Amino acid sequence: MHAGTRRHTTRLIPAALAAGLLLTACGTGAGSSTAAEPAAKVTVTPAGGNSAAKLGSPISVKADGGKLTAVEVKDDKGAKVPGRLAADGASWTSESKVRPKTTYTVRTEAKSTGGKESKATATFTTEQPEKINKLTNTPGNGQTVGTGMPISILFDHPIATDRRAEIEKALKVTSQPHVEGAWGWVKDWSGKDRIDWRPKDYWPAGTKVSVRGGLGGINSGDSGYFARDYDFDFTIGADHKAVIDVPSHTLTMYADGKPVGTIRGSAGSPQDPTRGGVHTVRSKNAAETMDSSTIGHGNEWMLDSKWVTHLTASGTFLHSAPWNQSIGVVNNSHGCFGMTTSDAKRIYDFLPIGSTVEVKNTTSTKKTDVGNGLEVWQENWQQWQQRSALK
Known part of the structure; x- marks a missing residue:
């Protein structure tokens, strides 16, 4: 009886060991399958290589056979490049286009459909275009200006019509409070291309305005970026x-829509009448030499003047x-509005750059x-809107 029991126990032990080996074998088999599972294939465009990457496109990252779990892109100054990951995780696209002569580093993390995780790093450098187009903005950053001030952007190089x-x-353009307005393309007095934004009506006093130009990497035409x-x-x-009434020889100052003073002066003669309409104060000089040759009158005069408020470029x-x-x-x-020195100083101090001067009843x-x-x-709202390239 005892010997029989001992034989029965001997038969049970190998059975238990056999069961344990089977579990181990199953676990090893699953691990081997994961190791054999291919990682998601991640592709970065533009691609790195011996030649510089072409301009004109955003950075694109795609995952085949899985999805992206993290994407970080930085330029050669360490600044992060913002972008958006698609809802399905299969792709990521930068919000802006690649910039000229810039090296980008793209770090990605991905997970395959079978769950395999992977990391990768890619770099590429963009080409240098023939021309770099820069701009000059008016008003300047942080400036306080008048209620008639447009946003004016002057370009160094021409802007192709199909790029506008x-x-x-x-x-x-954003503002607090919100103000309706529109961009319009303009040929500057200098001959350069310009784009201005003007409100439909004058700005309310105290408005805070922000301008954001996401232009980096955009083709401006004629081999420029x-x-x-x-x-x-x-x-x-x-x-x-201010409002100038030509026949009465007066300039009336207005604050918050109410008259606050009148100045007497002399406008343009019948031969050179002062130009009508609403002008915007563009700049000012405390002292300036009036040169007749600058307005087509040869060498007729060269006169020193003080407290000069500029309206037109001409x-x-x-x-x-x-x-x-x-x-x-x-x-x-010869087309200006001349005053005594004290009155010129008074209007110089009263009108900030960006304020308006309306000339009425001129010939x-x-x-x-x-x-x-x-x-x-000088144009009404409907005329101005026709200057937009998006009309």
Whole structure:
């Protein structure tokens, strides 16, 4: 009986060992299957290589046979490149296009459909274009300006007509409070291309404005590209305006829509009448030499003036005219509005850059071109909207 029991136990032990080996074998088999599972194939575009990557496209990352779990892209200055991961995790695309002569590092993490995780790093460098297109923005960052101020962007190099819509889309204006407005393409007095944004109506005093130009990597045409983005902010100051009534020889100052003072002066003569419409103060000089050759009058005069407020680029100014013995009596200037030195200082201090000066009842029939200064108010809202490349 005892011996029989011992034989029975001997038979049970090998059975138990056999069961344990079977589990181990199953576990090893599963591990071998995972090891054999291919990792997701991650492709980065533009691709690295011996030649520089072409411009004009965003950075694209795709995963075949799985999905992306993390993507980090940095440029050669260490700045992160923002982008969006698709809902299914199969692709990632940068929000902007690649910039000229820049090295990018792309780090990815992915998981295959079978669960295998993988990491990879890729680098590429973009080409240097023939031209880098830069811009000059008005107002300047942090500036406080008048209620008629447009946003004006002047380009170093010409902008091809077929590139304007994309550039315009990349320029964003936000304000607090919200103000309706639109971009319009302009030929600057210098001959360069320009794009301006003007509100439908004048800015409310105190408005905070931000401009974001996501231009980096965009083709501007004629072998030119933008190398970076542009961001700037400005504030709308007090609501100061002026109105010139030519026949009565007067300039009336307005603050918050109410008259606060009148100045007598002399506008343009019948031969050179002051241009009409709403002008925008574009710049100011405390002292300046009036040179007749700059407005097509040869070498007729060279006169020193103080407290000069510039309206048009072609030479319509508000300024002191101490040489004029008929100020406030006769309109005898060559298109400017001349005043006594003290009155010129008064209006110089009252009108900030970006404020408006409306000229009424002039005999001038010349239409001032929008690019002749910051003359966006020479057109009505409907006319201005036609200047957009997105109309």
